[in-house]
Amino acid sequence: MNQLFKRLEDSFGLTAESPRKPDQYFCTVDANKLVACITHLRDNEGFTILTLLTAVDWIEDGKFQLTYLLNNPATKTDLGVRIFIERDNTSMQSIHHLWGHAATFQRELKEMFGIDFPGSPRVDEPFLLEGWDDIPPMRREFDTKKYAEETYFPRPGRETNDPAQYMKQKLYPDE
Amino acid sequence: MEIVTKLGFVLLGLVIILNWGLIMAGIIRKIIARASMRRGISITQPYINLFKNYSIRSQITHGVMFYLGPVFRLSGGVGIFLFMPLIFGSENWSNFSFAGDLVLIVYFMFFGMLGMALGAGEGGHPYSAIGISRGLAQFTAIELPLTLAIISIAIQYKTLSITEIVAAQQGGIQNWTLVTNPLATLAAMISFLGAMGHAPFNVVMAPQENPIGPPTEYHGTFLGVLQTNRAILHVIEAVLWMNLFFGGATNWIELILKSFFIYFWSVFVGMVFPRFRVDQSISWLLKLPTLIGILAIVIFLL
Amino acid sequence: MNNTHDHNPEKTHQKFLAPENMPRTVIGPDGEEIHIDPLNDYFCSERPKVHEPANNKIIEKFMNWARAESLWVLGFGTGCGSIEIPPLLSPRFDAFRYGVAMRPTPRQSSVLIISGYLAVKTLKRAIRSYEQMQNPKFVIALGSCTINGGMYWDSYNTINRLDHYLPVDIYIAGCMPRPEAILAGFDQLKKRIKEGRAEGANEYARNFDWYKSNQKKIIKDWNMPDYNW
Numbered sequence: 047m048n049q050l051f052k053r054l055e056d057s058f059g060l061t062a063e064s065p066r067k068p069d070q071y072f073c074t075v076d077a078n079k080l081v082a083c084i085t086h087l088r089d090n091e092g093f094t095i096l097t098l099l100t101a102v103d104w105i106e107d108g109k110f111q112l113t114y115l116l117n118n119p120a121t122k123t124d125l126g127v128r129i130f131i132e133r134d135n136t137s138m139q140s141i142h143h144l145w146g147h148a149a150t151f152q153r154e155l156k157e158m159f160g161i162d163f164p165g166s167p168r169v170d171e172p173f174l175l176e177g178w179d180d181i182p183p184m185r186r187e188f189d190t191k192k193y194a195e196e197t198y199f200p201r202p203g204r205e206t207n208d209p210a211q212y213m214k215q216k217l218y219p220d221e
Numbered sequence: 222m223e224i225v226t227k228l229g230f231v232l233l234g235l236v237i238i239l240n241w242g243l244i245m246a247g248i249i250r251k252i253i254a255r256a257s258m259r260r261g262i263s264i265t266q267p268y269i270n271l272f273k274n275y276s277i278r279s280q281i282t283h284g285v286m287f288y289l290g291p292v293f294r295l296s297g298g299v300g301i302f303l304f305m306p307l308i309f310g311s312e313n314w315s316n317f318s319f320a321g322d323l324v325l326i327v328y329f330m331f332f333g334m335l336g337m338a339l340g341a342g343e344g345g346h347p348y349s350a351i352g353i354s355r356g357l358a359q360f361t362a363i364e365l366p367l368t369l370a371i372i373s374i375a376i377q378y379k380t381l382s383i384t385e386i387v388a389a390q391q392g393g394i395q396n397w398t399l400v401t402n403p404l405a406t407l408a409a410m411i412s413f414l415g416a417m418g419h420a421p422f423n424v425v426m427a428p429q430e431n432p433i434g435p436p437t438e439y440h441g442t443f444l445g446v447l448q449t450n451r452a453i454l455h456v457i458e459a460v461l462w463m464n465l466f467f468g469g470a471t472n473w474i475e476l477i478l479k480s481f482f483i484y485f486w487s488v489f490v491g492m493v494f495p496r497f498r499v500d501q502s503i504s505w506l507l508k509l510p511t512l513i514g515i516l517a518i519v520i521f522l523l
Numbered sequence: 524m525n526n527t528h529d530h531n532p533e534k535t536h537q538k539f540l541a542p543e544n545m546p547r548t549v550i551g552p553d554g555e556e557i558h559i560d561p562l563n564d565y566f567c568s569e570r571p572k573v574h575e576p577a578n579n580k581i582i583e584k585f586m587n588w589a590r591a592e593s594l595w596v597l598g599f600g601t602g603c604g605s606i607e608i609p610p611l612l613s614p615r616f617d618a619f620r621y622g623v624a625m626r627p628t629p630r631q632s633s634v635l636i637i638s639g640y641l642a643v644k645t646l647k648r649a650i651r652s653y654e655q656m657q658n659p660k661f662v663i664a665l666g667s668c669t670i671n672g673g674m675y676w677d678s679y680n681t682i683n684r685l686d687h688y689l690p691v692d693i694y695i696a697g698c699m700p701r702p703e704a705i706l707a708g709f710d711q712l713k714k715r716i717k718e719g720r721a722e723g724a725n726e727y728a729r730n731f732d733w734y735k736s737n738q739k740k741i742i743k744d745w746n747m748p749d750y751n752w
Contacts, residue, residue, distance in 0.1 A: 175680065176644050177744025183679040191677040197741055198683040201671035259614045266622060272589035273633075278574035279658040428627045440630035440657050 047071055047123065050091060058083045072113075072126040080129050081139050084114055088144060092118045093125055096144070099151035101159050105186040108133045110161060114141075131161075140166040158184040230313040235302060235453070238460075241477060242452030243267040248481075249488050256492055271448055277441030283344050290340010291439065291446040297333020298450040301326050302457045307476060309387045309469040323371060323381045326461060327364075330416070333450070334360055337435055344438030352434030355499045356425040362506040363415030363422065369514025370409035374465060376521045377402055383461075387469035398466040404517035406466045410486065411510040413462055415502070417455060417484065419491030424499050459483040540746050562748055571728040571750055574658045576719065583719065590633065590659060591716040592622045594709065597632035599652055602639020603699050604665040616702045623709055629655040634712070637689070639699065640668035640681045646688060647742050653689055654750055658724040661692045661716070663708055666699050673698060687737045690723035 051062040051073060060083065062073045075083050087093040093116035102111040114127045131138055140163040142149040150173075152163040157173045160182040172178065181188050194200070214221070247264035254261020282288060304322040308314035338357060341349035375381055377398075378389050390396045399406045415422040425434045436447055459480035463469060467483065470476035497505065546560040577583040600608060611618040612625065626632040629652045637649060653660070664685050667673035672683035685691055692715060695708040715721045727734060731750075739745050 172744070174642070174644060176647070177742070179743055188679070190679045193679050194672075194677045194683070198672065198681075199687045199737070200676065200683050204671055204676065254617075254619065257614060259617045260620045261617070262619050262622070266593070269589050269593045269622060272586070273593040276586035276589055277633075277657050277659075279572070281657075428625070433627050433631075436631075437628050438630055444631055 054083065054086075058086075069122055070124045070126070072128060074128045074130070077129040077131050077138070080114070080127065081141060081144075084116065084127055084141065085144060087116055087125065087127070092120050095119060096141075096148055097124065099141075099148060099155070101155055101161060101184075103133075103159065103184065103186045104130075105133070110136065110159065112138065112155075112161075136161045138163055140164065140169075142166045158182055160185065226313075227317075231303065231316055234307055234314060234316065235299070237473070238302060238307075238456050239449065239453055241480075242454075242456040243271070245456065245481060245484065246452060249485070252485075253488065253492065267448075267452070271445055274440075274445035274448065275442055280441050280443070283438065286339045286343040287438070287443075288340075290337050290343070291443045291450070293336020293340065294333040295446050295450040295453075297329050297336065298454040298457065300329035300332065301461070302453060304329075305457055305460060306384045306387065306464065307460065307470070308473065309384070309391070309471050315384060318382070318384055320380075320382045322383055323375070323386075326383075327368065327371065330458070331360070331364065333454075341435040341438070346437045348433075348437045349435050352425055352437065356435060359415065359422060359425060359499050359502055359506075362503040363412050365412075366408040366506065366510035366514045367412035367416070369511065369518060370405040370412070371465070373405040373408075373514065373517035373521055374398055374402055376518065377405075383464050387464050390468040394468070397468040399468075402517060402521075404513055404520065408510050408514040408517060409462065409466060411506070411513075413458070413483070414487050414490055415506065416458055417487035419487045421491070421494045421497040422502050423491070424496055424502065427496065455484060456480055544746070569750060570731060571654070571658075571724075573725045573728045575725075576722070584717075587716050587719055591713040594621075594623045594634050594661075594712070595626045595632040596623060596634045596636055597629050597652060597656065598625045598627050599629075599635060599649065600638055601641055601645050601649065602666070602668060604636070604638025607665070607699050607702055607705060608636065608638060610702045611705060616706060618706060618709065621706065621709055621713075629653075630657065632656060633659065634661045634663060635689075636663045636665060637669055637685055637691075638665045640666075640673065640675050641685065642680050643682070643741050644680075646682060646738070650688065650738060650742075651747065651751060658728075659716075659721065660724045661712060661721050662689050662723055663693045663695065663705075663712060664691045665695050665705065665708075666697060668698075670694055670696065682741065688734065690726045690734075692721050692723050 047065070048062075051060065051071075054060045054073075055062075058075050058079045060073050060075045062071070065071045084093075095117040096114065097117050098113070098115040100113055100115075102113070104111060109130045110133055112129050112131065114129075116125045116127065117123075118125070129138075136159070138161055140148070140152060142152065142163075142165075149167045149169070152161075152166045153169050153171065153173050155161045156163060156166075156169050157175055157178070163169050175183070180193065183190065183193075244264065244267075246267045247262065250266070251261045251264055303317050304319070304325050306315035306318040306322075334357060338353045341353045374386065378386050380386060380389075386398075390398060394400065418426050420427075426436075427434075436444060439447060460470075460476065462483050463476070463479045467479055470479055540562075544561045546558070546562075549557050549559060551557050577586065596608075610616055611623070629635075633656065635649070635653050635656065641649060653662070662685075664670070668675055668681070669685040669691070672678075672681065675681040676683055682688065693708050693712045695704055697704055700708070712721065735749060
């Protein structure tokens, strides 16, 4: 695996991380080299399966992190290829030509994070949220609790307890 | 005055047949449940379902044919009943049977299906249309062995009157068509499996298929009429097979017992065998059962 | 990506309409023009009617007994509770002996079981199924998700209180309730029907505007008629 990273380092400017599990590796590449990188991984290095395509919202840094989780069925190793893209300029190259099911992941990301993938099939159609007219709900500036309380008629009388305080009160009521 | 008495007996017979149909459905469901290690429904459950369906408050309609579909289906069932001699040797319980009643009854068996096709088609649900086209295609194949068997016994007894066919079978088990013409009986009993709508020929109505087939859109009173018809139809078709192949009945107890066991034959096969797809069932029915039917005719022609 | 709010109902209606449901004009075989508006042709937008119980007390009592002893459940599963329903029909719990049976079509069934959390997308389908059922119809709500949102109470996409959208007859608490609890719930529903208190369908018809406004508040792509039998 380290040899693979060494080979890729020269051509794609890839930064490898120390593996978390013996069969799971992560690396970071430049966003505009991503498609070339994973095409190479798929065609030449045996990472033929796209397991997952997901996003993380780093609101403090103003960035979205996209993780393309690839799997090599021959060696049974996972490789997560990460990229960071700007939060405001949320557009990324589509990879639906490499894996057909990537279009569904991209459709979901468009809906949940507002990351656009131009050219991806049906990317603008609603996936889970039919007729959603607010900001995409998985972005961290979206206040889920406030939205739910305004929209869904919360039933009064619901209490929330801090577990530590609650148990202390129960067990040692005198202190 | 005679016709009034006649009508009275016909209505009474219809009531008895209907109630026996409902009770028999309950008993059969109970037996099926026990066979699969359940307690199962109570025997009165078909009655309760019927009352409940007639007490639904709101009905919606999709047009005139939608109303007439269940009516045609019921008149198909009642039509078979009207021309079916129930008890041999009894003038009162032989309904309106006449010299050519067998042909009319075979016609009525298809009549209900066609009426249902028109009604279910007007319902507009795609599952109804799929269900009814499957049903008609399969029923055509089911009728073929039955028709061949009927032609065979018509040649054998040289009559198309059910009463005369029953009369020819009196005097012990050795005179039944079952013994004198086993090939025709075999073909007809295979066709009986299909006519009763149990596995392996229940692809049309099974709830696990396209939801419930032709009556997808029928509810409330419409469904109540269909259930009433089904209770009548199951018994009266068992009675037809009884008259043709199992020596008829000379009293009500005999009729009830024989119709139960004939009906149970289809349940028994249905419990054991899985379901045919419609293309499988048609091609199966057109092979061996049809050949048996043709053989039964050829033997009596020679 | 910030979609602009579109509050014009007429326009919203058009925006969410599937292409095959758009009103259009086709040319017939003889050259005549045929106007097709699938929403009006395929569905009925008539309001639900209140069907009063029968005047005669004995008849109504008998009918309620029949309705209670023959509960036909619509096979509509949502959330984790739909896993608890199939064991009901297995030999171990055997709900058939209480007159409970599953029906695959909403026309013939009288009980709708909302078996757990309801996403907005599912709620739309649940409402359509409920409205296609015939009066009298009953709703059983399983699990705490239908009572106050349960563990999804602060989610952006699941409802909190089912009784704001559909008239609920019986709540069965638990997360999830065991099949025994569901059987007990059926028993309570039977009692309620026999006492003549299960008039959810009439309540829905009487408070139709309130229910509909609640439903439309969260189903923003309302692209069907208000009441689609």
